[in-house]
Amino acid sequence: MIPFNKPYLTGKETDYIKEAVSGGKISGDGVFTKRSHSFFENRFGFKKCLLTTSCTDALEMAAILINIQPGDEVIMPSYTFVSTSNAFVLRGAKIVFCDSRTDHPGIDEDKIEALITDRTKAIVPVHYAGIACDMDKIMDLADKYNLFVIEDAAQAIDSYYTGRDGVRRPLGSIGHMAAFSFHETKNIMSGEGGMLVINDERFFERAEIIREKGTNRSKFFRGEVDKYGWVDIGSSFLPSDMIAAFLYAQLENLEDIQARRKEIWDAYYEGLKPLADRGLFKLPVIPDFATNNAHMFYLTCNSLEDRNKIIALLKSHQIYAVFHYLSLHKSPFYADKHDGRDLPETDRYTDCLVRLPMYYELNPQMVLDVLKTL
Ligand SMILES: Cc1ncc(COP(=O)(O)O)c(C=O)c1O
Structure with missing residues (x-):
């Protein structure tokens, strides 16, 4: 698991x-x-x-x-x-x-x-x-x-x-x-x-x-x-x-923790690049002005259906990936207070983003398991 x-x-x-x-x-x-x-x-x-x-x-x-x-x-x-x-x-x-x-x-x-x-x-x-x-x-x-x-x-x-x-x-x-x-x-x-x-x-x-x-x-x-x-x-x-x-x-262990997380992040990125090149999903973009602290590895899928399929497929192999934020302008608390503007990119990330397992103790074999399953 x-x-x-x-x-x-x-x-x-x-x-x-x-x-x-x-x-x-x-x-x-x-x-x-x-x-x-x-x-x-x-x-x-x-x-x-x-x-x-x-x-x-x-x-x-x-x-x-x-x-x-x-x-x-x-x-x-x-x-x-x-x-x-x-x-x-x-x-x-x-x-x-x-x-x-x-x-x-x-x-x-x-x-x-x-x-x-x-x-x-x-x-x-x-x-x-x-x-x-x-x-x-x-x-x-x-x-x-x-x-x-x-x-x-x-x-x-x-x-x-x-x-x-x-x-x-x-x-x-x-x-x-x-x-x-x-x-x-x-x-x-x-x-x-x-x-x-x-x-x-x-x-x-x-x-x-x-x-x-x-x-x-x-x-x-x-x-x-x-x-x-x-x-x-x-x-x-x-x-x-x-x-x-x-x-x-x-x-006190910041450097060690960061180094390990970056290794995992890079392994995901390299392993998934061929699939992203085929247009199956998008990999994270790091703008030139930013560094990557390897907090999270996410994919942006092409549709909600794709995203749900990926989560379900991984789960059937006992790998737990999760979606992330539900846009706040459509939340039950704020929807009627929002000024009504459409926020299409926000909606897209709400529907299409999936986060892969990411933690220090995720070893190279486990990363490989995730990659192979995907
Ligand atoms: C962007 C953002 N802001 C604020 C918080 C709240 O953090 P905390 O759980 O420490 O209150 C979170 C939690 O994950 C977050 O992702």
Whole structure:
């Protein structure tokens, strides 16, 4: 049996959890949370990182930080996870869904400008499969219309964008803020988990407060105030240090994990190229400006029927492939709130995309089994 996903343990997770427990402080912002923050700040140059209990939480924090008010409009792809949009809907935003690119499920950057109105407050690009959106185009629009950009980098750890200045920047470091996920399906995981990256210094102080139930407790812990109290809205967005301990064990193995996933990805790509050349389905496209963090291997089939056949065929060989997002503009919750525009590329990915098994322990024989079955 080849499952779709299998969480990979590097070996140190439980040692670090024990260490956190024996250190006597297992609530949030303990030793392992600080180590994880430093890891990200040093390795990727993120200005400020705050671990959260999920990417969903990080997105909710971002929505509070940019002060989303009822009626504000937020532009994002419809082909995304529900949290991308729910986080803003919770603050009263109207979501303006944008279609996907023809060559890639990410937002079609060239269709964004036509959606901007006086009420638009933010753009939320989603780096689908860890592949960068064309951030220069998006940041240019943000500058022109004075908008915030929140990168949904749930799948985008250790992935990069090269802009027109030729500089290669890690995803998550480009928008005003970014949200990462460490859910067990991600390259680096802690079961549930996430992180808010803040690149705009204006949000540093308030982000700490919102994450700590609307209090200035973080300042108190650093000895900057002699008591802490309720100063803003907020919630409990910080994870216990046991979660951070698990995460840190994974982070220490980032390179090994990424190398293995890339091997699997390349083996799929090479093995399936002859079938794609015959037009049976399309392989993922990595634009010149993007790197591949091997988060996901997906095929875009020619029809819903083809996609269903592939899933059923693989399943009959005990290989579990899955489809992905159901477009949000047609969801039971949002369909009657959507402005009615057709989003044909989004619909196509909803119908035709299939994700193949992808996890560290998928060995070459298993990859071969998938390829032969296909
Ligand atoms: C694009 C995107 N955004 C947000 C999330 C939510 O992440 P989490 O499960 O960590 O809240 C996901 C989950 O997979 C996702 O794919």
